[in-house]
Amino acid sequence: MIPALLALLHWFFSIFLFPFIQLLGVGMVLLLVVAALSPFESLGWWAGWFGHPAGKKISVPVQEPTETQRTEETAHYLVYLSGIGAISGDYLEPTEIELCDELAARFPGTVVVKNVFPYAMNNRGLTGHRIFSSLWRGIKRLKIEGKERLLPNLINIRNLFQMVVSADLRYGPIYNYGTAEVIRDELLRHGYRMGSGTPVSVIGYSGGGQIALGAATYLKDLLGGAPLWIISLGGVMADDPGLNHIEHLYHLYGTRDPVQKIGAIAYAGRWPWFIHSPWNRARAQGKITMIALGPIGHTGSKGYFSATSRLENGQRFLDRSIEAISEVLEQQ
Amino acid sequence: MYTIDTSTIWQCISSFFGLVGGALRLDPDVFRAVQTSPGANLLTLLILILAGVSVSLGQSVILFANKVTPRRFLMSLLLNGVLFAVGVLIWAAILLLVGRIVFRVQLPFDQMGREVSLAYAPLLLGFFVLLPYAGSFLKHAFEIWSFLAILVATSVTLHLDLWQALLCTILGWVVMQVLHYTIARPIDAVRNWLLQETAGTPLAQHVEEIIDVSTRKTTDETKGGQ
Numbered sequence: 001m002i003p004a005l006l007a008l009l010h011w012f013f014s015i016f017l018f019p020f021i022q023l024l025g026v027g028m029v030l031l032l033v034v035a036a037l038s039p040f041e042s043l044g045w046w047a048g049w050f051g052h053p054a055g056k057k058i059s060v061p062v063q064e065p066t067e068t069q070r071t072e073e074t075a076h077y078l079v080y081l082s083g084i085g086a087i088s089g090d091y092l093e094p095t096e097i098e099l100c101d102e103l104a105a106r107f108p109g110t111v112v113v114k115n116v117f118p119y120a121m122n123n124r125g126l127t128g129h130r131i132f133s134s135l136w137r138g139i140k141r142l143k144i145e146g147k148e149r150l151l152p153n154l155i156n157i158r159n160l161f162q163m164v165v166s167a168d169l170r171y172g173p174i175y176n177y178g179t180a181e182v183i184r185d186e187l188l189r190h191g192y193r194m195g196s197g198t199p200v201s202v203i204g205y206s207g208g209g210q211i212a213l214g215a216a217t218y219l220k221d222l223l224g225g226a227p228l229w230i231i232s233l234g235g236v237m238a239d240d241p242g243l244n245h246i247e248h249l250y251h252l253y254g255t256r257d258p259v260q261k262i263g264a265i266a267y268a269g270r271w272p273w274f275i276h277s278p279w280n281r282a283r284a285q286g287k288i289t290m291i292a293l294g295p296i297g298h299t300g301s302k303g304y305f306s307a308t309s310r311l312e313n314g315q316r317f318l319d320r321s322i323e324a325i326s327e328v329l330e331q332q
Numbered sequence: 333m334y335t336i337d338t339s340t341i342w343q344c345i346s347s348f349f350g351l352v353g354g355a356l357r358l359d360p361d362v363f364r365a366v367q368t369s370p371g372a373n374l375l376t377l378l379i380l381i382l383a384g385v386s387v388s389l390g391q392s393v394i395l396f397a398n399k400v401t402p403r404r405f406l407m408s409l410l411l412n413g414v415l416f417a418v419g420v421l422i423w424a425a426i427l428l429l430v431g432r433i434v435f436r437v438q439l440p441f442d443q444m445g446r447e448v449s450l451a452y453a454p455l456l457l458g459f460f461v462l463l464p465y466a467g468s469f470l471k472h473a474f475e476i477w478s479f480l481a482i483l484v485a486t487s488v489t490l491h492l493d494l495w496q497a498l499l500c501t502i503l504g505w506v507v508m509q510v511l512h513y514t515i516a517r518p519i520d521a522v523r524n525w526l527l528q529e530t531a532g533t534p535l536a537q538h539v540e541e542i543i544d545v546s547t548r549k550t551t552d553e554t555k556g557g558q
Binding site for chain 1: 350395396397399400401403405449460462463464465467468503539540542545546547549550551
């Protein structure tokens with residue numbers, strides 16, 4: 001009996017378990033290699049190996065002014081940076097567009113810029129001119145059709161690594177300078193006048209929170225001294241030096257969102273006992289406000305952009321997010 | 333049991349990975365095998381240079397920040413590998429000297445060179461220092477791993493127990509530091525000159541400073557253009 005059982009176990013291990021563990025190991029190593037290569041995109045861009053070179057002179061075609069801009073002077077610019085699920089600057093989820101449009105409607109003197117892809121240099125979306133662009137296009141199609149749930153995670157993994165590059169003190173300066181240029185160029189395309197001092201707010205959802213904070217280090221100077229506010233919507237953020245360059249950070253979070261807590265756990269500078277970290281100094285200066293939105297999760301049908309889930313008072317989660325952002329914008 | 337055979341390219345590759353695997357496991361037998369195999373000279377030197385290249389790749393952000401061209405980037409990596417190998421062989425000579433003076437152990441240099449070179453095998457993984465977030469931590473982990481391998485190598489080669497090997501290594505490190513801050517300064521200057529000539533640009537050391545200069549330049553150009 002026992003030898004038969006042992007033989008069965010041996011058969012099971014050798015046929016299923018060991019190959020599975022080996023496959024898992026190979027997968028892990030591959031993932032590590034991909035992660036190790038992730039800083040090369042921004043580093044290569046900075047070194048001038050590919051893409052438009054860094055620090056290029058601004059020659060962006062200014063978009064035709066919108067009806068709002070024609071009727072009144074723009075008093076404020078609002079930039080929206082999507083989460084790590086973003087695939088390009090020209091594609092946002094319908095509820096993200098709804099949030100941006102609703103904010104534009106509520107604040108007539110505000111120009112909303114929503115076509116920034118924050119996870120690459122030169123605003124080059126994954127479906128643009130890239131070696132694997134056809135792969136990303138295929139994944140985008142699957143994501144839109146909602147047929148496949150596993151493959152779109154590749155976008156999350158790819159962008160997650162870029163977000164971590166932004167938070168890394170070795171690569172952060174280069175990456176964040178690159179995204180600051182991307183934001184600056186989009187602001188100029190939307191009619192921003194350099195050196196005008198027109199205030200800019202950046203909404204960063206999820207990983208976009210870190211990108212917004214990182215870019216802030218350089219964005220203020222690149223815009224000729226514009227005051228900057230960051231609004232993090234469930235943002236995952238490190239103790240980024242960008243905090244030294246902003247007027248205020250508003251962190252809006254759902255009480256059922258465990259993802260937004262990752263930044264506070266993973267980055268030592270956000271632990272309370274490192275009192276001289278940029279995060280803790282900013283907190284001591286009263287530059288960070290944490291605002292709980294209620295029992296909202298991070299993503300999907302229970303997330304900040306959910307148009308189906310409702311709070312106890314009947315308000316949609318999406319409307320709660322819009323309302324909280326509006327209250328912050330009114331305070332500025 | 334480790335076989336070191338460099339007669340064919342496949343044997344060479346097989347021996348290379350065998351040695352690296354043994355060194356990563358801190359197996360004293362691999363250091364014994366290398367001690368008695370003069371044929372391992374080439375393999376251990378290869379391990380050493382590749383470890384140097386890998387470490388340089390892991391810390392290559394400074395080359396990118398200084399906008400080094402792809403050709404010069406590769407040349408810089410290779411030069412770093414060679415300079416790394418020279419540095420480690422000097423370190424081996426110092427360990428040999430300490431062993432001779434303090435522990436009265438006579439040993440030919442090539443044996444010690446092979447042992448110490450092999451002990452740097454963990455740094456073959458040095459390119460993983462590139463990993464965002466975890467990379468800085470990994471750098472220290474690889475250095476500690478390599479240090480432990482040096483302890484095993486010193487212990488095996490000089491026939492010392494681990495405490496004696498630790499003492500030998502610490503004394504060697506002190507001598508290295510004294511040399512670094514005294515007679516090694518002109519050598520450092522030559523090394524830095526070589527690195528700059530290969531990179532084709534003065535290698536500014538702080539990425540933030542480089543970016544700040546670029547930001548100021550862009551802002552000034554923009555103001556000038558308006």
